[in-house]
Amino acid sequence: MTETNISTKGSDWGYAPAPESADHFKLKEQYGLFIGGKFVPAGSGRRFATINPANEKTLAQIADAGEKDVDKAVKAARTAYEKVWRKMPGRERGKYLYRIARIIQERARELAVVESMDGGKPIRESRDVDIPLAAAHFFYHAGWADKLGYAFPGKSAGPIGVAGQIIPWNFPLLMVAWKVAPALACGNTVVLKPAETTPLTALLFAEICQEAGLPDGVFNCITGAGSTGAALVKHPGLDKVAFTGSTDVGKAIQKSLAGRSTKLTLELGGKAANIIFEDAAIDQAVEGIINGIFFNQGHVCCAGSRLLVQESVEQEVVEKLKARMEHLIVGDPLDKNTDIGAINSKAQCERIQDYLKVGQDEGAELFQTKCPVPEKGYWVRPSFFTKVAQSHRIVQEEIFGPVLAIQSFRTLDEALEKANNTPYGLSGGVWTDKGAKIFKVTRGIKAGVIWANTFNKFDPSSPFGGYKESGYGREGGRHGLRPYVELS
Amino acid sequence: MSGSGENMKSGRLDVRKTYKMLIGGAFVRSESGRALDVNAPGGKWLGHVCRASRKDFRNAVVAARKAASGWANTTPYLKGQILYRAAEMLEGRATTFREVLQSIGLSPVAAKTEVTQAIDLLVYYAGWTDKYLQVFGSVNPVSSPYFNFSVTEPMGVVAYVSGEKRPLLDLVTGIAPIVAGGNTVITLSTGRAAVPAMELGEVLATSDFPHGVINLLCGVREELVGQMATHMDVNALVTQGADAKESAASREACALNLKRFFPREANGKGDEDPYRILDTVEIKTTWHPVGG
Numbered sequence: 001m002t003e004t005n006i007s008t009k010g011s012d013w014g015y016a017p018a019p020e021s022a023d024h025f026k027l028k029e030q031y032g033l034f035i036g037g038k039f040v041p042a043g044s045g046r047r048f049a050t051i052n053p054a055n056e057k058t059l060a061q062i063a064d065a066g067e068k069d070v071d072k073a074v075k076a077a078r079t080a081y082e083k084v085w086r087k088m089p090g091r092e093r094g095k096y097l098y099r100i101a102r103i104i105q106e107r108a109r110e111l112a113v114v115e116s117m118d119g120g121k122p123i124r125e126s127r128d129v130d131i132p133l134a135a136a137h138f139f140y141h142a143g144w145a146d147k148l149g150y151a152f153p154g155k156s157a158g159p160i161g162v163a164g165q166i167i168p169w170n171f172p173l174l175m176v177a178w179k180v181a182p183a184l185a186c187g188n189t190v191v192l193k194p195a196e197t198t199p200l201t202a203l204l205f206a207e208i209c210q211e212a213g214l215p216d217g218v219f220n221c222i223t224g225a226g227s228t229g230a231a232l233v234k235h236p237g238l239d240k241v242a243f244t245g246s247t248d249v250g251k252a253i254q255k256s257l258a259g260r261s262t263k264l265t266l267e268l269g270g271k272a273a274n275i276i277f278e279d280a281a282i283d284q285a286v287e288g289i290i291n292g293i294f295f296n297q298g299h300v301c302c303a304g305s306r307l308l309v310q311e312s313v314e315q316e317v318v319e320k321l322k323a324r325m326e327h328l329i330v331g332d333p334l335d336k337n338t339d340i341g342a343i344n345s346k347a348q349c350e351r352i353q354d355y356l357k358v359g360q361d362e363g364a365e366l367f368q369t370k371c372p373v374p375e376k377g378y379w380v381r382p383s384f385f386t387k388v389a390q391s392h393r394i395v396q397e398e399i400f401g402p403v404l405a406i407q408s409f410r411t412l413d414e415a416l417e418k419a420n421n422t423p424y425g426l427s428g429g430v431w432t433d434k435g436a437k438i439f440k441v442t443r444g445i446k447a448g449v450i451w452a453n454t455f456n457k458f459d460p461s462s463p464f465g466g467y468k469e470s471g472y473g474r475e476g477g478r479h480g481l482r483p484y485v486e487l488s
Numbered sequence: 489m490s491g492s493g494e495n496m497k498s499g500r501l502d503v504r505k506t507y508k509m510l511i512g513g514a515f516v517r518s519e520s521g522r523a524l525d526v527n528a529p530g531g532k533w534l535g536h537v538c539r540a541s542r543k544d545f546r547n548a549v550v551a552a553r554k555a556a557s558g559w560a561n562t563t564p565y566l567k568g569q570i571l572y573r574a575a576e577m578l579e580g581r582a583t584t585f586r587e588v589l590q591s592i593g594l595s596p597v598a599a600k601t602e603v604t605q606a607i608d609l610l611v612y613y614a615g616w617t618d619k620y621l622q623v624f625g626s627v628n629p630v631s632s633p634y635f636n637f638s639v640t641e642p643m644g645v646v647a648y649v650s651g652e653k654r655p656l657l658d659l660v661t662g663i664a665p666i667v668a669g670g671n672t673v674i675t676l677s678t679g680r681a682a683v684p685a686m687e688l689g690e691v692l693a694t695s696d697f698p699h700g701v702i703n704l705l706c707g708v709r710e711e712l713v714g715q716m717a718t719h720m721d722v723n724a725l726v727t728q729g730a731d732a733k734e735s736a737a738s739r740e741a742c743a744l745n746l747k748r749f750f751p752r753e754a755n756g757k758g759d760e761d762p763y764r765i766l767d768t769v770e771i772k773t774t775w776h777p778v779g780g
Contacts, residue, residue, distance in 0.1 A: 136631070153623055155763070247746075254743035259736030266746070423745070442774045443641075452776045459630035463638050463773045468723075469746045477628050479638060479771050487763065 015329065018336040020123045025110040027200070030061040033069055033223060034206035036076035037216025043068045048225070050199055053120040054333050054342040054377040062199050065222035067231045070191070073220040074237040077162045077189040080217030086159050086187050090146030097142030097185060099212040104135040104173075107208065111173060111201055116333040118200040119172055120342030120378070121296050123334050130174045133458055137177035137476075140460035141185040144481060148186065151478050157485040159187030160263060161239030164232045167202075168245045169195035169344050170299040170400075176205050178475045179242055180219060181460075186484035188240065189218045193232050196225040197345045230256075238262050242483065244301075247398075247424075247469050265473025265483040267301070267465055269398040270426030273419035274304030274455060275409075275441060278312045280431035284453065286320045289404070292429060292455040294328060294382055297340055298402040299348070301470075302427035304455050306395060307384070307406045308415050314408045318386065325369045325382045332374070340402060342377045349378035352401035359385045359394040364405070396422055412437065416444040425467030429455045448474070507537045507682070509706060510689035511544065512551030513699025519543050524707070526683055529593035537682040540707035542715045545647075545674065548703040549721050552645045552672040555700030560642045560670045562698075564618035571614035571668060574695035578607045581691060588687050589656060592680040605759070606660040612760050613664035620669070620765050628773070635776045640769040642670030643723040643748065647716040649709065651729035651754040655681035658728050658754060659688060663702060665764035666726065674703045676716070682706035709734075717741035717749070724768050729754030 030047060032039035046064040051057060065073075085093070104111065108131045115126040148157040163183045167175035172194060183190050194202035202221050209219045222228060226249075233241055233253050243253050244267040257264055274292045276285045292304025309317045333341035343349040360366050364385040373379040384404035388395050395405050409415040419428060428445035430438055430452050442450040448466045451457060458464065463479040465471065473483045508515035520541035526534045538544075559567075578585065582603050589599035621640050628636040646666045651658035659677055666673045677685035689704045705712070717725050717738045725738060725747055735751045742749040750767045758764065 251743040251746065254746070255740045258740035258743075259732070268746075438776065442772075448770065448772055450772065450774045452774065454634065454775055454777055457630075457632065457634060457775050459628065459632065459636065461628045462630050462636050462775070463626075463628070463771055465771070467643075467770050467772075471746065472748055474771050477638065477773075478626055 015337045017332070019332060020113055020116075020334045020336060022113050022117065022334065025113070027060050027114065031063065031199070031203045031223070033063045033065050033073070034203065034219070034221040035069070035073045036220070037210065039206070042066060048196065050118060050197065052117050053197075053344055054374070056376055059118060059200065062223045065224040065228045069222055070228065070231040070235055073191045073222050074162060074164070074235050076217035077191050077220050078237055080215055081159075081162055081189040084215045085189050085218050090148065090187070093184065093187065094142045094145030096212055096214050097138050097145065097181060100208055100214070101135045101138035101142060103208045103211055104131065104138065107204070108132070108135070111204060113334065114200050114204060115173055116341065119169060119198045120333050120344050122338040122341040123336055124338065125296060130171055133460070134173045134177035137174075137181045137460040141181035145185040148481065148485065151481050152485070152487055155487040157186070157481070157487055160484060160486050161188060162191065162237060163188045163240040163242060163484065164191050164193070164235065164238040165242045166193045166229045166232065166245065167195060169198040170296060170301070172198040173201035173205060175244055176202050179244070182475070182480050183242075183484050184218065186481055188484055191220045191222060191232060193222050193224065193229045196223070199223045233257065236260070240264070240484070242473070243267070247471075250471055263483070266471030267473065267475060268426075268469065268471035269424055270301045270303065270466065270470050271306060271396065271398055271422045271424045272302055272304050272427040272429065272447065273306045273308050273445065274429035275415045275419060275431065276307065276309040276313065276317055277430070277432035277437065278310040279433050281433060282313060282316060282320065285431040286317065286324050288429065288431060288453070288455045289321055290324055290328070293404045294340055294402050295456050297343055297380070299344055299400055300456065301398075302449060302456065304427075304429050305399060305404060307404055308409050308418055309406065310415075311408045311410050318406065321384070322367065326371070328369060328371065328382050330371050330373050330379060330381060340382060343380055343401065344378070346378055348400065349380065352380050352399060352403060355394055355397075355399045355401070355403060356383065359388070359392065362392045362394065364388040364392060364394060390418060390421055398424070412440065416441065420446045423469040426470035427451070504535070507535070507686040508689070509538050509540060509544065509686065510693060510702065510704040511548045512554070512703065513693065515689065515693070518707075519547070524682070526592070526680060528591060534591060534683070537686060537706050540676070540705040540712065542712065544705055545712055545715055546719070548674040548705060549645060549719055551700035552674050552703055553721055555672045555698055556642070556644050558698055559667070559672055559701045562670075564621070567668065567670070568614045568617035570696045571610055571617065571664065574692060574697070575607050575610035575614065577691040577695050578603070578610065582607070585656060585684060585687065588684050592655060592683055594655070602654055602657045606657050609657070609660050609664055609759055613668040613765075616762055616765060617668050620762050623762065624766060633778045635778050636773065638771050638773045640669070640766070641772050643768050643770055644671060645722050646671045646673050646724045646726060646768050647719070647722050648673055648675045649713055649716065649725075649727040649730070650675055650677045650681060650685065652679045652681045653729065653754045654756065656684040656688065657756075657759070659685050661759045662726060662728060666768050667697075667701060669765045669769045671723075671768050672701045672703075674705060676709065676712055677704065677706045678709045713738060714741060717747065718744050720745050722747055724748035724750070726750045726752065726767065728752050
């Protein structure tokens with residue numbers, strides 16, 4: 001491989017800035033809570049700022065919901081459930097979801113730009129992945145609303161009631177869709193708590209519900225930090241809690257629900273192994289590694305954060321990976337050329353920096369690209385560690401950033417042994433040209449989603465969710481309906 | 489058990505049975521050396537059963553884990569045949585089981601019903617082993633050039649706490665869907681239900697289940713449920729007939745490693761239900777490119 005010095009040539013060829021415009025819509029200065037179909041201030045009058053992590057500027061003031069606000073939202077959802085939504089024929093429920101899907105498509109560019117401003121992800125991803133998939137999720141689930149009788153052979157499916165849903169900051173609107181679409185399709189009503197660093201698209205989604213004419217109280221959105229989420233989980237009026245986030249918080253939620261009949265599904269952390277065999281198409285595999293760990297700044301629960309590469313090709317893969325990484329552009333999330341945007345928050349940025357230090361203290365060797373990063377905002381250069389041991393924290397713990405841990409293996413069995421040696425089991429990847437080997441590995445990895453010769457692909461019809469400490473329950477597909485129905 | 493009490497009938501002394509637990513294919517006493525008395529409803533002493541310790545449970549988990557991958561990879565056809573074989577063995581010992589159930593207080597009619605239902609339940613789940621994946625798996629129509637499908641996979645090691653109401657049937661209704669789903673299991677039977685449970689060990693041991701796939705313990709519920717819920721190498725806990733306090737404690741303890749937890753009411757409903765198989769399997773989705 002003689003072309004690995006291409007990176008030095010590449011630096012001669014800069015890209016002209018190509019920023020996406022943000023002048024075709026206007027954010028409000030402040031947003032209220034969305035309860036019973038109306039935007040209302042928090043009872044306490046408290047607000048917090050949501051900022052753009054790429055320049056640390058405030059985007060809007062957001063209402064901070066307390067216990068009383070949570071109570072109002074749950075009651076609004078209960079009323080809507082009993083009086084309207086559970087009685088509505090599935091076909092009509094479905095038509096509301098179709099409307100929502102259409103309006104998301106219509107407002108797609110606005111949603112994409114706001115998503116990138118509020119969360120820091122590159123516009124290329126919010127425009128091409130997050131927003132289209134969110135619309136697709138509503139379109140897919142809309143069609144289930146009047147067909148639930150076919151989803152569960154031998155059983156009839158009814159709604160559960162009021163669902164409290166708590167979502168993370170890495171795919172803000174997409175997580176709204178993953179949670180809300182199946183819940184509403186199955187006849188439940190919702191109180192949603194978006195992450196405090198990325199509330200904007202959830203609030204725009206509330207506007208979309210108004211535009212769609214969704215009956216008041218079917219969807220409610222309460223903004224706030226962890227204490228708002230805790231108040232929601234504690235509320236006795238919930239029949240169901242769905243949470244996506246860290247494993248620690250997921251466990252705490254399960255504990256706090258002990259003794260109650262409230263149903264629970266959890267989509268938690270991961271530490272996926274991406275396994276590269278010597279017979280893989282190496283250049284494709286390198287692209288897959290890049291997509292696996294650097295997609296969305298590595299803020300992905302199913303990220304391929306551990307690379308397991310067969311010893312015979314380790315050096316080649318690492319060299320090609322370095323060369324490829326040097327081409328990644330870190331910077332303005334709104335620039336169409338940007339590959340890696342801003343780290344979502346100061347706290348997350350510090351957490352990642354801490355892991356970079358931990359990894360080196362543990363004896364691993366750090367590689368970071370040399371690309372420039374903006375002065376303001378939160379940034380981490382694409383990074384990987386070599387010389388890591390299975391017991392290292394950077395191998396066992398979820399970093400949730402653009403940091404890859406590279407290990408090697410000799411045999412297939414050793415690869416599986418290492419892949420499965422974490423408490424997590426959300427996803428995994430395998431790269432080889434041998435079909436039989438693919439399926440041996442996909443069967444062997446104890447995880448809920450396995451990508452063969454690809455990585456980080458999503459679809460509304462494809463069930464997603466974890467084994468072991470990555471949580472339980474599935475989202476998407478027929479299996480994703482199960483958490484939102486009562487079977488009899 | 490001491491049986492009819494007519495020990496010297498026909499001038500010959502009966503040979504009693506020592507009831508042992510089944511762990512890793514071996515019939516063993518509790519490592520703790522402890523025993524429990526079993527009495528008939530009238531108070532008459534029937535005999536001893538083991539009082540399993542937490543160490544016994546840990547040993548059983550080791551045996552179950554060792555057997556897990558082999559059983560998970562056993563073909564559905566063979567799993568079905570082995571479950572069916574268990575039904576054959578139980579049918580062959582139906583009379584004994586009826587006597588055992590009567591000795592611990594069931595009426596002749598109830599005893600007969602339990603035994604026949606237990607046999608039929610094994611046949612029922614034997615028939616599911618090569619079907620539930622087809623019914624509950626899926627090929628997913630993703631809007632990109634990938635072949636995408638979802639299959640069921642066993643969770644691994646499951647702990648099951650059986651009820652006492654239906655001493656034999658509660659145990660079989662727990663075990664059958666768990667092992668039909670490809671998991672290995674450690675069961676706990678308590679009180680009078682320990683007697684038919686230990687008797688069932690002899691049926692299962694002659695049904696071609698590989699060692700460690702089914703491990704039967706008996707003991708004191710309060711002493712062991714907490715250990716079953718907190719054990720880090722157990723993937724799921726299924727309980728029958730828990731009270732509200734125990735279920736709350738178990739749900740909280742299961743959070744330790746996010747063990748899946750399924751408390752079931754001991755009302756006899758849903759014995760024949762393939763969705764019980766789904767409780768202790770995971771759904772795995774695989775993406776594979778379609779193209780040149």
